[in-house]
Amino acid sequence: MAKITTREKDYSQWYIDIVLNAKLADYAPVRGCMVIRPNGYAIWEKMHQALDGMFKETGHVNAYFPLFIPESFMKKEAEHVEGFSPECAVVTHGGGKELEEKLYVRPTSETIIWSMYKKWIQSYRDLPLLYNQWANVVRWEMRTRLFLRTTEFLWQEGHTAHETYDEAEVEALKMIRVYQKFAEEYMAVPVIVGKKSDSEKFAGALHTYCIEAMMQDNKALQAGTSHHLGQNFAKAFEVTYQDRTGQQQFVYATSWGVSTRLIGALIMAHSDDQGLVVPPKLAPTHVVIIPIFKSDEEKKAVCDAAYQIKSEISSQGFRVNVDDRDQFKPGWKFNEYELLGVPLRIEIGPRDLAAGVCTLARRDSGEKTTLPLTEVSSRISGLLDDIQSGLFLRAKARMESHxxxxxxxxxxxxxxxxxxxxxxxxxxxxxxxxxxxxxxxxxxxxxxxxxxxxxxxxxxxxxxxxxxxxxxxxxx
RNA sequence: CGGGGUGUAGCGCAGCCUGGUUAGCGCGCCUGCCUUGGGAGCAGGAGGCCCCGAGUUCGAAUCUCGGCACCCCGACCA
Missing domain, CATH: 3.30.110.30 (C-terminal domain of ProRS)
Structure with a gap:
């Protein structure tokens, strides 16, 4: 097991060490690309699940638009093409032949989506259109970093169409607040909600809202954005609707997104020199139980107790893993699960069993306590809540003091x-x-x-x- | 695109300067024993186009030339 570089020694290397050693991701054969491994993907699935629920609650529906975008679409909105063309991957051949029209691999989907909205929107009765899609996108960045900036990444992009400027404005603000809520309540990452200056806004937007988080090296990380696109894309793609007075009007638009970059934010907000720290609401495993034993009889007794605890805790909806592998010693496992960021660890050995207790260790503080076996399952929920809110408060205090x-x-x-x-x-x-x-x-x-x-x-x-x-x- | 670094076993590296046994070491992996409350120990074992291509040489991981790839640091970006 590799040792992790300390934050103090080399923050950038510390981050890489965490990602690789916690098996969140690995470098792919293609420059700038990464493989998201099961440990990392599990976190993304949790994020996906929570966000998707919040989008549905606010009236959005999911759809899927193509990966390939005709070159002519990309060029329809002047600012947009200027902003994105340098970082686009372009397909020139298909089926062994040169294509009549080049296809852009989507860096974002405004253009292809608005080309379809033109077909689907005729009347104010068709509005608002509140679509979201979960997809991969490609941006040919010069310099990449695992999760934070890779050539291909996963994200969600909401694309909505509205009757009026004000309605679109309400939507853009509503979604940035959804992101704020997600960051703070699920990721336990405090954020500043704000508006981008003109030079920092999205290419093609009237204005851009964002959430900004502070990492442990005191640098900022943009964790989510929401754009009011005005009528720019409606005009470029001639998307009009007949309003309540019978007039043809251009549609107002928004778009908003968060990406796998959030995993980078999560790592840099909470983790320490022992490894990853994951807030309970996004942790793939809430509790790991480590049985400690010598003889076979001890193993049986201790594991019986461990699985008993597991079933009590799982029945409350928590994700629990018993690690009864005997090729690793307990001490090795302690370090391993600290590296992986599991919020709570329960240690149970013959001595505990004799006393009717177990040992419980918190990942956030390292604190160890002894608990009667009969009380364990009733304490888990409260402890996880405590860790969740503790991580947020610690990060918030840290940000405010900086x-x-x-x-x-x-x-x-x-x-x-x-x-x-x-x-x-x-x-x-x-x-x-x-x-x-x-x-x-x-x-x-x-x-x-x-x-x-x-x-x-x-x-x-x-x-x-x-x-x-x-x-x-x-x-x- | 500039600056730096690296390419030898799954991972981390030594060997290269000064060419020459069967290319080593640590971790990991497999077998067995012994162990298990903070990264144990012993014994045995498997695993190599030494990044690629040309050259020099009786002989190249090692010397020469050319390429490729990846990582880190800077300028563009979520």
Whole structure:
């Protein structure tokens, strides 16, 4: 079993060590691509399941659109094509022949979806259209990192069509709040909800909302986005509807997505130098039970007790695994399951059995306690809740203590250049001032927070008036 | 695309400078014994186009030239 590089020594290597050693993913034969292994995919399945439920609750339905997009579609929306063409994979041959029209492997599906919406939307009675799809997409990035940025990744993309600007706006905001809820309640990752500056928004959107999380190296990670696309795609694909007064109108659109990048966020938010830490709500296994024994008689007695506990806990809906393999010693298993991030571990050996107790260890704190066997099953639910909320509160406290109000350029520079955290600073709104900071410090405006009050001040760069503080940070 | 690094057993590496037995070591794997409360021990065993291609040489993992791949760090991006 390999040792994990400590965060202090090399944060980037620590992350890679966690991903590889916890068997979440592995490098694939193709540059920039990865294989998501069962341990990693199980987390994605949990995310998928929870998010899908939340989408259904908000009235969305799933559909599936093709992987291949005709080149002409990509070129219909000017900003969109400009934003994406450099990172697109293009198919030029099929069936042994050169294609008449090249096919783009989808980097996102707005164009192909809106080409279909044109067929399906005629009247205001057809609206709103609230579709989502779970799919893979390809973006030919120059530099890749497991989960955080790979050439191909899995995501979901919602694509909705509405009668009015206001309706689309409500939808875009609603979905960013769904993402916030998912990040905070399921991933236990606190986020800042905000709006992107023009230079950071999606190619083809009127504006973009996002959730930004802080990683343990104090850099920002965009964990989800929701775009108000206005009538841009409706105009490009001539999607009109007859409104309630009989007039033809262009449809308003939104799109929103989260990807397997969330797994990267999860890892970097909670894990430690022992390995992965997974919040109970997304943990593929909630509890692992390690029987400890020498003789066959001991093995039988201890395993009987272990399986008894397992059945009590599983019947409450928790996922439990008994590891009774005898080729590994208990100490080895302790380390193994800590590496894998299982939230709770129960150790039970002959001494415990004699005393009618077992030992229970928490992954989040490392704390070990002794519990009567009769009480174990009734304690699990509460403990898992405690771990879930504890992880969130710990991450939230950490984030809040690393956001600083910087009122001068020098302060901002110190914070972002030295990666001390986020700098909450006044900005006049001009792209020039934004670019100056980026050029000098590599930090960008992560977002203009939605939930923070207006406050008058002066731009840290040009001293012109500002109405609100925005967040600056280096980002993944 | 720049900078750096690596390619030898499943994984991690040594050997290369100074060419020459049967290419080694640790971990893992298989068999057996012994062990099991924080990564045990002993014995035996399996496993190699030494990244690819040319060259130099009696002889190349090792020297020369050319290629390829991957990783890390920077510029583009979710």
């Amino acid at each position: 956001i600083f109000n910087a009122d001068t350029y020098a302060e901002l520079e110190d914070i972002v250049k030295n990666e001390k955290g986020f700098s909450r600073s006044h900005w006049c709104g001009s792209p020039e001032c934004e670019a100056k900071i980026k050029d000098a410090t590599k930090a960008t405006i992560r977002c203009i927070p939605l939930d923070e009050p207006d406050e008058s001040g002066e731009c840290v760069v040009c001293k012109k008036p500002s109405v609100k503080r925005v967040l600056f940070s280096k980002a993944y």
